[in-house]
Amino acid sequence: MADTEATATKEEPKVLTDLEKVGEPIVPRKKPNDIHGDDLVGKISVPKVQEGAAAANKPYLCKSENMQKLGFPGDLRTDWHDAAIAKMGELLKKYKSLQVYMDICVKCGACTDKCHYFLGTKDPKNMPVARAELFRKVYRKYFTTEGKILGKLAGAERFDLDLLGEWYSYFHQCSQCRRCSVFCPYGIDTAEISMAAREIMDHIGIGQKYVNDIIVKVHEVGNNLGMNPKALKATLESTEEDLEEETGQKIRLPLDEVGAEVLMVTPSADFFASPHVESLLGYAKVFHQAGISWTFSSVASEAGNFGMFMGNYSQMQKVASRVKLAIDEIKPKRLIVGECGHAWRIAYSFWNTLIGPFDSLDPNYKRPEHICEYTLDLVNRGAIKLDKSKNDDFVVTFHDSCNVARGARMGDKPGGQFTIPRELIKASCNRYVEMDEETIMEKTFCCGGGGGLLTDDLLELRVQGAMPRMQAFHKVQESHGANFLALICAICKAQFTKILPKYGVGMDVAGGVHQLIANAIELGAKE
Amino acid sequence: MTVLFVVLGYAALAIFIVGVLAKVWKYGKTPAPLKIPQTPAPVTASGVPVRILSEVVFFKSLFKSNRVIWLAGYLFHIGLLLALIKHYRFLFASVPAGLDYFATFEMYPGLIMLGGLGLLFLLRLVVDRNMFISVMTDYVLLILLIAIAGTGTLAKHYFRVDITQVKEFMMGLVSFSPMGSNSTFPTELIFLIHFSLVLLLLVYFPFSKLMHAAGVFFSPTRNQVDNPREKRIVAPWAENLPAPTTDVEEVAEAHGQA
Numbered sequence: 001m002a003d004t005e006a007t008a009t010k011e012e013p014k015v016l017t018d019l020e021k022v023g024e025p026i027v028p029r030k031k032p033n034d035i036h037g038d039d040l041v042g043k044i045s046v047p048k049v050q051e052g053a054a055a056a057n058k059p060y061l062c063k064s065e066n067m068q069k070l071g072f073p074g075d076l077r078t079d080w081h082d083a084a085i086a087k088m089g090e091l092l093k094k095y096k097s098l099q100v101y102m103d104i105c106v107k108c109g110a111c112t113d114k115c116h117y118f119l120g121t122k123d124p125k126n127m128p129v130a131r132a133e134l135f136r137k138v139y140r141k142y143f144t145t146e147g148k149i150l151g152k153l154a155g156a157e158r159f160d161l162d163l164l165g166e167w168y169s170y171f172h173q174c175s176q177c178r179r180c181s182v183f184c185p186y187g188i189d190t191a192e193i194s195m196a197a198r199e200i201m202d203h204i205g206i207g208q209k210y211v212n213d214i215i216v217k218v219h220e221v222g223n224n225l226g227m228n229p230k231a232l233k234a235t236l237e238s239t240e241e242d243l244e245e246e247t248g249q250k251i252r253l254p255l256d257e258v259g260a261e262v263l264m265v266t267p268s269a270d271f272f273a274s275p276h277v278e279s280l281l282g283y284a285k286v287f288h289q290a291g292i293s294w295t296f297s298s299v300a301s302e303a304g305n306f307g308m309f310m311g312n313y314s315q316m317q318k319v320a321s322r323v324k325l326a327i328d329e330i331k332p333k334r335l336i337v338g339e340c341g342h343a344w345r346i347a348y349s350f351w352n353t354l355i356g357p358f359d360s361l362d363p364n365y366k367r368p369e370h371i372c373e374y375t376l377d378l379v380n381r382g383a384i385k386l387d388k389s390k391n392d393d394f395v396v397t398f399h400d401s402c403n404v405a406r407g408a409r410m411g412d413k414p415g416g417q418f419t420i421p422r423e424l425i426k427a428s429c430n431r432y433v434e435m436d437e438e439t440i441m442e443k444t445f446c447c448g449g450g451g452g453l454l455t456d457d458l459l460e461l462r463v464q465g466a467m468p469r470m471q472a473f474h475k476v477q478e479s480h481g482a483n484f485l486a487l488i489c490a491i492c493k494a495q496f497t498k499i500l501p502k503y504g505v506g507m508d509v510a511g512g513v514h515q516l517i518a519n520a521i522e523l524g525a526k527e
Numbered sequence: 528m529t530v531l532f533v534v535l536g537y538a539a540l541a542i543f544i545v546g547v548l549a550k551v552w553k554y555g556k557t558p559a560p561l562k563i564p565q566t567p568a569p570v571t572a573s574g575v576p577v578r579i580l581s582e583v584v585f586f587k588s589l590f591k592s593n594r595v596i597w598l599a600g601y602l603f604h605i606g607l608l609l610a611l612i613k614h615y616r617f618l619f620a621s622v623p624a625g626l627d628y629f630a631t632f633e634m635y636p637g638l639i640m641l642g643g644l645g646l647l648f649l650l651r652l653v654v655d656r657n658m659f660i661s662v663m664t665d666y667v668l669l670i671l672l673i674a675i676a677g678t679g680t681l682a683k684h685y686f687r688v689d690i691t692q693v694k695e696f697m698m699g700l701v702s703f704s705p706m707g708s709n710s711t712f713p714t715e716l717i718f719l720i721h722f723s724l725v726l727l728l729l730v731y732f733p734f735s736k737l738m739h740a741a742g743v744f745f746s747p748t749r750n751q752v753d754n755p756r757e758k759r760i761v762a763p764w765a766e767n768l769p770a771p772t773t774d775v776e777e778v779a780e781a782h783g784q785a
Contacts, residue, residue, distance in 0.1 A: 049655050071771040094764055096559040097747045103550070104742030107665055108600060108647075110592035112656035124659040133660065146664070146734045155662040178748075181565050183592035185582060185600075186739055187748035189563065313560065314771045321770075349562045349755045356759050366756055406565055409753055414567035442567065 019076040022165045022206055023061040026052075035460050037467060037503035038120075042475035044439075044468045046113040047122040054123035057461040058169050059453070062207035066216045070315065073205035080204040081159055085142050087203045088196075092143065097192040102139045104186050105129060111180040111188075116445045117173050120464030125170050128180035128190045134166055135193050164206070171197040172208055173461055175451035176309065177402035182442050191451070195311025202310060210455035211306045218319050223268035223302035229256075232298055235271050243281060249523055251288045253280075254295040256330070262287065262294035263330050265303045265323055265347075265368075266338025267490035275511045276493050279339050282514025285521045286375050289384045294336075300326035303343035304490065308350075309452030317354045320346065324355040333362040336369045339512050341401030341489030342450065344370055348408035372488065373410045375517060376424045386520040391429035394484040396516065397476050398425055398434075399469065399496075400444035401489035415441075421513055425486055428520040433480040439472040449495030459498075466499045473505075485510050529696075529712040532722065533705040539726040546733025547741060554745040560762035568753035575750055583743060599650060603643025603672075609636035610679065617697040637680030644673045668735065671728060678721035686717045693718060 016024060064074030077083050092099045111128040113119070118126040125131060133155065140147025140156035147156030157163060176191035201207065217226040227235070236253040243251045254260065264287075270280040287294045300323045307316025327335065335358065337347045347368045352358070358367040366373065378384045398421060410416040418441045426432050439445050448465030476482040487493050487510060496510035569575050581587040586604075589597045613636060648669045651661045682688045692713045699710030713719075731737070744750065752758075 046656075049659055051659075093557060094560065094762070096554065096557040096745065097563060099557045100554050100742050100745045100747070103554075104736065104739035104746075106736045106739050107657075107660045108589070108596050109650060109654065109657040109660065110589050110596055112654075112660070114592070124656065127656060127660065129660050144734065150664060153663040153667075155664065178565060181748050183588055185586055185589040185592075186743045187565055187582075187588070187746040189565065189748045192563070312771075313765060314768050317768065318770050352755050352759045353561060353761055353765075368756070407563070409566050409568075409570075412570070414570055414753065417566065442565075 017076075018080075018161060019061065019206065021161055022076065022168050023058055025056040025058045027056045029056070029457065030460055032456065032459055035463050035502060037463050037470060037499070040470060040474035040503055040505075042471055042478060044119060044471045047119065049124035049127075050122040051124060054117070054121035054126055054173060054461065054464075055166075055169055057121070057173055057458060059172050059455055060209040060457045062209045062212040066209075066212050067202075067205065067207050069216050069219070070202070070207070070212055072202045072207055072212075076205040080164075084159060084164075084200050084204050085138075087200045088138065089143065091196045091199065092139075095192065095196065097189060098196050101132070101186075101188045101193060102136055102143075105132065105136070105188055106185075108185065110183050110185060111190075114180050114183050115174075115190075116177075116179070116448060116468045117175070117461065117465045120448070120467040121173070121461065123173075125166070126173055128184075128188075131170050131174055132188070132190055132193045134163070134170055135197055137163065164201075167197055167201060168206060171201070172453065172458070173465075175402070175446045175448070175453055175465070177446035177450055178406045179402065179443065179445065182406065194451075195308070197311075198309070199311040202312065208310075208452065210457070211309050211452040214306050215310070215315055215319065218302055218306070218322075222298060222300075222322065224304050224306070225268040225271070225273075227268060227271065227301065229298035229301075232271060232296075232301055236296070239271075239277065239280070243284065247285075247523055249288070251284050251523075253284050254293075256298050257293070257295040258330055260293045260295035260330060260332055262292055262334045262336055263300070263326060263332035264294055264296050264336050264338065264371075265300050265326070265343075266296070266371075267304045267340040267343055268302045269490040269494060270338055271301075273490075273494065275497065275508075275515060276339075276490055278515035278518060279512030280514075282512065282516075282518035282521070283338060283371060285518055285523060286371075286378065286384060286514070289521060289523055290378050295330060295332075297326035297330055299329065303337050303340045303347065305343060305346045306452060308342060308346055316346070316350070320351060320354045323351065327358070327360060331360065334365050334369060335361055335367060336371055336374050338371050339488040339490065339493075339514060341403040341491060343490075344401075344488075345403035345407035370410045370420075372421050372424050372513060373416075375514070376420050376427070379424065379427050385522040386428045386517065387522055388428060388430045388520060390520045391484075391516055392431075394429055394516070395431045395433060395476075395480055395482045396425055396429050396484045396486050397432070397473065397482045398422055398440075398486045398513075399447065399473075399492060400440055401487070401492055402444060402446045402450060404488060405442055405444045418442075421486075421488055425513055425516060428516040431480075433476050433482050435472040435476050439468060445469045445472070447489070447492040447495040448499065450489075450491050454491050454494055462495060463499055463502045466495065466503070470499075470503045470505070474503075477505075483509055484516075486513050486516060487511065488513050528714075529706070529710070532712045533700065535726055536700055536705075536722075539729040543729040543732055547738070550733055550738055551741050551745075554742060558762035558764065559747045559751070560760075560765050562751055562753075562755040562760060563747050564751035564753050565748040566753055568751065570753050572752050575752060579744060579749055582749065595646070596650065599643050599646035601643070602639055603647060606636045606639030606641075606643060606676070610640060610676070617694050618701050620698065635680070635684075637676045637683065640676040641673060641680070644669055644676065648673070664735070668731075668737070671724060671731075675721065675724045675728060678717055678724065682715070682717045682721055686715060688715045688718050689713055 137157040174194040
């Protein structure tokens with residue numbers, strides 16, 4: 001009797017393919033409504049480690065068709081092991097960062113409590129050094145004398161399916177924010193390692209759906225949202241109408257206007273996502289009031305570049321090349337980039353390498369410029385005026401975006417990426433408060449959704465990863481009544497809008513810096 | 528005995544020098560295709576040495592991160608530096624100018640080293656995060672260093688090792704006349720252990736995480752100038768990359784899945 005019962009209730013064991021084994025979450029994902037953030041106490045505490053706590057966080061696998069469209073194999077290669085090792089060898093020769101960082105970590109422990117995903121998930125494999133060790137295990141085994149001789153004693157391991165499954169899990173729990181690198185005595189940059197790991201995984205047929213689908217969209221349609229030029233034009237026109245209704249002025253949102261002085265490249269989310277679009281109105285008002293001819297481009301309708309998240313130089317270059325095409329077509333004097341964190345890192349640090357030099361642009365200006373650099377300059381020269389009282393409803397605090405804070409700069413001086421947005425905010429409102437110094441500027445915490453993780457299949461991770469920022473925000477909420485979290489990143493905006501309610505905070509708290517400008521700017525005839 | 532240790536000594540030194548140089552050569556020649564300084568970073572080339580020296584001399588970032596680990600690491604490295612300086616007297620016939628200060632100043636570099644190493648070891652055992660990331664070689668390396676510092680301290684302060692004999696042997700080695708009339712391997716056991724362990728460390732050095740000593744100078748996040756808008760860099764391998772293909776059939780063929 002007992003026997004038959006057991007057989008009856010026993011489910012047919014599911015036979016997983018190798019690909020599914022790698023991508024299959026160990027426990028089922030929680031339903032979105034069952035995901036909640038920690039209680040807000042205004043303090044970030046370092047948890048005791050809980051092994052495997054976040055092992056189940058795995059993003060969806062990219063389908064064969066889109067893998068192949070990007071030049072990757074559609075399924076896990078049968079020779080994946082050898083192909084992965086060969087690719088690793090190639091990357092070690094191409095990237096000094098990877099080669100040096102594989103060798104020199106002494107495992108001192110300095111980074112172990114610095115990652116927002118570790119603090120939020122308590123999973124020790126989300127400690128930066130432990131994440132990197134997943135890569136180093138393989139590196140030691142196949143590329144070092146020490147690992148070949150001493151094996152596991154030296155932390156060397158054969159690359160097998162289980163380890164590959166851990167790669168897929170934990171290298172998609174790194175937002176490449178580089179906070180760990182700030183605290184490392186050697187500047188070891190986990191972002192470089194997770195990029196290499198993702199490139200290897202793509203190369204053997206294991207890609208992440210969210211990032212890869214978006215890159216396909218950029219190649220085929222032109223932007224991350226998959227908005228074709230026609231739809232883009234229609235959206236801009238209807239937004240123009242709204243603007244006229246609101247302000248009584250003809251404020252334009254031009255598209256593809258050859259010969260405009262400024263080419264504006266912004267994340268496509270700015271075109272209609274909320275609160276992103278509020279910043280778009282800010283850009284338009286600034287250009288309008290400064291009396292500068294400007295335009296968006298339907299070819300370069302995306303500042304974001306997910307090629308960086310997947311660590312693939314060629315993909316990143318191909319996405320960026322749209323900006324080069326737009327410059328050739330529009331022939332602008334200046335190139336300005338909208339509010340987007342990783343986009344600004346790529347524009348500031350990589351564009352010159354990938355699609356430069358920008359010889360056709362006016363050499364009197366920075367090439368490219370950040371919209372905050374541009375607007376603050378106008379404010380300082382008196383070319384536009386801001387009425388701070390228009391933002392009197394707000395007590396504003398500023399969240400430094402990781403890629404801007406640690407991977408780029410604004411202005412001429414080191415640290416301009418911190419001072420320029422703050423000066424701009426302070427010029428647009430009366431009440432500004434700074435969050436805890438351990439959580440801002442170079443020590444800023446990621447919003448929890450960067451690095452290609454802004455997808456609902458990783459929602460639990462995103463809520464957990466936002467914990468440190470939420471605690472810091474809560475502190476100034478309690479102490480100063482902060483009610484506006486000013487952002488300069490499309491990913492931060494989307495992430496916080498989704499995550500704030502999970503912590504019991506209203507989502508309208510998140511907004512762009514140029515949203516504040518849009519509120520405060522004095523439109524109309526200049527004196 | 529003397530012959531054996533002369534041969535081992537030269538072999539270890541050769542492995543150390545060649546091994547380290549080979550690694551340094553590899554780090555140096557591997558290209559850095561993209562500008563990845565961790566900002567805020569120096570905006571001029573002259574600022575870079577200042578940044579790197581602040582790490583090498585003061586462990587600035589580690590200090591920012593964790594004062595206990597900083598103290599442990601700093602004690603060990605300062606002790607090591609002082610110990611190395613004090614060893615000069617085994618290598619030079621007369622005291623070089625400037626170093627004689629250390630000869631008259633009595634101190635215990637071995638004990639400073641041991642304090643730092645002990646704390647580093649303790650951290651691995653006590654802090655759950657550090658315990659999680661530690662493997663056998665991490666512990667063994669600490670034990671090796673503790674043994675070297677320990678035997679060195681014992682040789683100096685407790686066992687009366689024949690300093691003259693050690694000096695003659697070492698000077699014979701460094702002057703490449705190891706089999707000179709006075710130069711025989713000192714027979715004290717404590718010296719034999721100390722000397723052997725140092726040779727072991729030298730041999731292991733280029734193959735281990737100890738390469739951080741050289742690698743820290745090659746870290747792109749710390750040694751790059753923050754000037755990407757002004758100065759264009761392109762790695763040789765990235766100069767003429769073909770655009771990634773979007774032809775599905777071509778891809779399938781390339782990966783043997785057609």
